[in-house]
Amino acid sequence: MVETFSYDTLFSETSTDTPLNPVAHAKYDFAVAYPAPETLPMDGLIQALQTAVDSDSEKVLAEMAYYPQQLGALELREFTARKLAADRGFAVSPEEIALTNGSGEAIGLVIQALTNEGDIVLAEKFVYMGTTNQLRRFGADIRGVEIDEGGIIPEALDDQITQLVANGEKPKYLYTIPEHQNPTGSTLSADRRKAILKIAHKHNMPILEDDCYVDLRYQGDVQPAFRALDDSGIVVYVASYSKLLAPGLRLGYFTCAPDLMRRALSFKIGSGPNQFASVAIEGFLKSDLDSHRDNFNPMLKAKCNSMVSALEEHFGDSGATWSVPEGGCYVWLEMPEASDIASIRDEVFEQGVGYVAGPNFEADASGRIGNNCARLCFAFESVEKNAEGIALLAQLFKQHGAM
Numbered sequence: 514m515v516e517t518f519s520y521d522t523l524f525s526e527t528s529t530d531t532p533l534n535p536v537a538h539a540k541y542d543f544a545v546a547y548p549a550p551e552t553l554p555m556d557g558l559i560q561a562l563q564t565a566v567d568s569d570s571e572k573v574l575a576e577m578a579y580y581p582q583q584l585g586a587l588e589l590r591e592f593t594a595r596k597l598a599a600d601r602g603f604a605v606s607p608e609e610i611a612l613t614n615g616s617g618e619a620i621g622l623v624i625q626a627l628t629n630e631g632d633i634v635l636a637e638k639f640v641y642m643g644t645t646n647q648l649r650r651f652g653a654d655i656r657g658v659e660i661d662e663g664g665i666i667p668e669a670l671d672d673q674i675t676q677l678v679a680n681g682e683k684p685k686y687l688y689t690i691p692e693h694q695n696p697t698g699s700t701l702s703a704d705r706r707k708a709i710l711k712i713a714h715k716h717n718m719p720i721l722e723d724d725c726y727v728d729l730r731y732q733g734d735v736q737p738a739f740r741a742l743d744d745s746g747i748v749v750y751v752a753s754y755s756k757l758l759a760p761g762l763r764l765g766y767f768t769c770a771p772d773l774m775r776r777a778l779s780f781k782i783g784s785g786p787n788q789f790a791s792v793a794i795e796g797f798l799k800s801d802l803d804s805h806r807d808n809f810n811p812m813l814k815a816k817c818n819s820m821v822s823a824l825e826e827h828f829g830d831s832g833a834t835w836s837v838p839e840g841g842c843y844v845w846l847e848m849p850e851a852s853d854i855a856s857i858r859d860e861v862f863e864q865g866v867g868y869v870a871g872p873n874f875e876a877d878a879s880g881r882i883g884n885n886c887a888r889l890c891f892a893f894e895s896v897e898k899n900a901e902g903i904a905l906l907a908q909l910f911k912q913h914g915a916m
């Protein structure tokens with residue numbers, strides 16, 4: 514018998530025991546964070562790779578045979594610069610863009626470049642847990658900012674900062690998802706963005722703008738990026754090809770002031786991201802971005818409409834409220850205060866409906882708010898399953914005394 518080697522006394526102080534759970538799917542899976550597999554333009558991506566190889570196989574081969582440069586594939590950075598100018602209204606050169614292994618990596622690099630242990634970082638009161646996990650991992654003390662259905666409330670933000678400063682607790686930066694926020698689905702108006710920028714300058718506080726869902730708008734007008742409203746360097750802009758195309762490609766990017774970019778990239782281990790995926794994305798999007806969005810976004814709209822109609826039908830007289838987003842992937846459900854849908858989440862999942870309960874998104878992690886809230890992803894299941902799943906959810910909430 515070989516005795517199992519023990520690492521118990523050897524682990525680094527900062528390592529944590531991470532559960533490696535395979536992703537479980539409920540029958541009606543509103544807990545996921547990505548669009549449906551059928552929206553992935555697989556043929557187009559394969560065709561784009563083939564076209565790149567056919568047109569200059571030596572070049573593709575040479576790029577693939579070496580490690581990608583640290584900023585990532587030049588052609589995809591050039592395309593991304595053109596896309597940002599056309600879609601988001603600001604001009605950056607390809608040298609000012611770093612491609613990353615998903616935007617999660619970009620966010621992590623910026624966090625590491627800006628955060629010391631104990632630094633106060635502001636974010637929407639309910640916000641994407643992938644970022645709050647990274648912020649905590651790198652020592653940030655996260656404080657939630659008041660929001661309403663239009664996102665961050667500028668006056669509340671200003672008051673909060675003034676109070677923090679008075680207590681000697683000046684916040685370091687603000688992380689925000691201004692377009693189709695995760696989890697609430699809200700979009701910040703241009704006026705609010707301008708007001709928030711003013712506040713940021715007043716307090717010398719950078720804004721980390723996460724524009725992950727901007728391509729997934731199916732109604733209403735896109736709002737100007739913080740970065741398009743401000744050229745001073747106070748805005749760090751992060752976005753992703755995960756939601757527009759597929760998370761499995763692992764391609765995101767960021768652009769920011771050159772000194773911050775050099776600091777952020779000092780934390781990057783290894784080379785730029787996957788060259789194969791970069792060639793496919795650039796080849797596909799340079800000719801098919803508009804047709805892909807035109808095909809994809811109406812599907813999202815139909816799925817969102819079906820979920821919202823089902824909520825009206827089955828939750829209409831329950832005292833619940835929900836967001837009606839103009840894009841993205843999520844509806845935010847708020848049950849009456851006394852209704853604890855966080856504690857019954859596992860049972861409801863077993864009975865067929867998956868959702869992510871509110872406390873998972875709480876920026877402060879106080880454990881005091883969000884038990885009556887849930888994020889429902891409308892983008893993954895079909896129109897029919899969205900309607901059926903919400904009907905079942907109402908039935909299960911009633912069965913568990915939550916409605």
Ligand SMILES: Cc1ncc(COP(=O)(O)O)c(C=O)c1O
Pocket residue numbers: 546614615616617618641643690695723725752753754755760763764765
């Ligand atoms: C708001 C937001 N930002 C960033 C990410 C990270 O995405 P990726 O690393 O796939 O680009 C996600 C993923 O769900 C997200 O919701």
